[in-house]
Amino acid sequence: MKQHKIIIYSLFILAAFVMSACSKMDDYKKKYEPNGPIIYPGKLDSVQIFSGRSRVLLTGLFTSDPKIVKYRVYWNSKQDSIETAVTRTGGVDTAKLYIPNLPEGVMSFEIRTYDNEGHISIPVTVAGNVYGDLYQSSLINRGIAKAELQTDGSALINWADVNADDGVLYMQIKYTDAVNKQHDTVITSVATALSTSLPKFKAGGTISYRTAFKPNKTAIDTFYTDYQEHSVKADVTSIYLSNAGPFQRDLFDGRWGTLAAPWVTNAAAKNKDNGTIGGYSSDGGGTINWETWNNTPVVNGIVYQATSAPLPAGNYIVSFDAYSEVQSNSSVYCVAAAGGNGIPVLANLSTALGSINMFNGANVGGTSPNSREVKTFTFTLSSPQVVSIGFLGNIVGNGNPGSYFTVFNIKLYKN
Structure with missing residues (x-):
């Protein structure tokens, strides 16, 4: 009986404690939640x-x-x-x-x-x-490894490789075709081994292109580089030069001769048949050729032709296929000069647009086809103009054999 009373008393004390705690919680809510419990709307x-x-x-x-x-x-x-x-x-x-x-x-x-x-x-x-x-200032146009006109008239653009995470989306290209129609096309980017073919490209023309970037895959805006001009290397020989190899003759004695028009041959270049012909040989099906056997030197000998029309402003490459053997004090230059009145003599060579010494004063080979070599030089025009392109020779002759050179063809590229 005594134990039962103790249990009842303990329960009474616990109930009093709980009621006191609830009273204090109610007091807290009244103090800090005067308008009731805090309500939070659902979040986004x-x-x-x-x-x-x-x-x-x-x-x-x-x-x-x-x-x-x-x-x-x-x-x-x-x-x-x-x-x-x-x-x-x-x-x-x-x-x-x-x-x-x-x-x-x-x-x-x-x-x-x-x-x-x-x-x-x-x-x-x-x-x-x-x-x-x-970020915009860090962007650069995707590089072009090579751009060349093809034999079918298309322009082949080989793009430089990029990293897949560089953010390149596409390249936008503007160009003019062979019938002067304007094109504006988009090339979707592939990180490596990407090539683009532009059909019926206008020889000697350029492309204008820009690159589109996204800073990350989910970005909402596209960034662009500025448009940039890029040349397309094109063989424009047939447009501006003629009789460019195999070469055709004018006067002829059975092996030696004079180049046919539009080539112009000065008197110093005519070192055969008592100074009546020179600069041409039937060797190799028709070549530009000087030879100094039998002590017939060439001093400031010149053969040249002027372009048939003004070349547009831009960069050009002159290329020729030749082999030779010369004495150490001989020189033959391929030269490009402004205007249609010819190329300068050796003393005035610094006035040329561009030139290359074919032999650099050294003996460079014999008559074997294995010694043939394609040589090139470049020049730049800031404005359209007619250009004279040809060969300047100063070739000594010291008995037999003397010196000689042979050119099989000449080409002009716009780069």
Whole structure:
């Protein structure tokens, strides 16, 4: 009986303690929740930030709480914000908000939702990159490894390889075809081994192109380099030169002769048949040739032709296929000079647009075809003009054998 009374007394003490605790909790709620318990609206779910140029795109999902009426996005340490109204449909709704005029760099954003009674959700924080002038300044046009006109009239562009993560999307190319039609085409980027064929390309023309980039795969804006001109190497020999090899003769004695028009041969180049012919040989089916056997030197001998029309401004390559054997004090130059009145003599060679000494004062081989070599030089025109292209020889003859050279063809490329 005594133990039963002790249990009843203990239960009474516990009940008093609980009632006291509840009273204190009620006092706390009255003090800190004068309007009742705190209510948090549903937060925005699945929030993502998509990078852009001086802006971002924020997306998210409203999956619960139909009482949400708006949301607010804060950034810049909550000094800036945007508020957007929400109309719930009863299902899952999507938030989509562009935030403009942002500084370049990593930005942190805080999103809170609001219901129709003014309650505020717990924050959702997310970060994203903003791109701008700094990123733009780092971009360079995709390189071109080679650009050449093909025999079928197309231009083949071989692009330099890039890293797959460089962000290159495509190259936009503008060019003119052989019938002067303008083209503007887009080439989707492939990181390696990419080639592009531009049909019916206008010989001697150029392409203008730019490269499109995205800073990351999900970025909402595309960045572009400036347009850049690039030459397409083209064999324009048939357009501006004729009788370019095998060479045709004019006067002829059975082996030696004089080049047919439009080649011009000066008197110093005629070292055969008592100075009546020279500069041409029937060797190899028709070649430009000087030979100094039997002490017949050539001093400032010149054969040249002027281009049939002004060459457009740009870069050019002169190429010729030759073999030779000369004495150490002999020289033969291939020369390009401005105007249609010929090429300069040796003393004035510095006035030429460009030239190359075929032999550099050295004995460079014999008559074997294995000693044939293609030699080139370049010149640049800042404005359209007629150009004279030809050969200047100063070849000594010291008995038999003397010196000689043979040119099988000459070509002109616009580069």
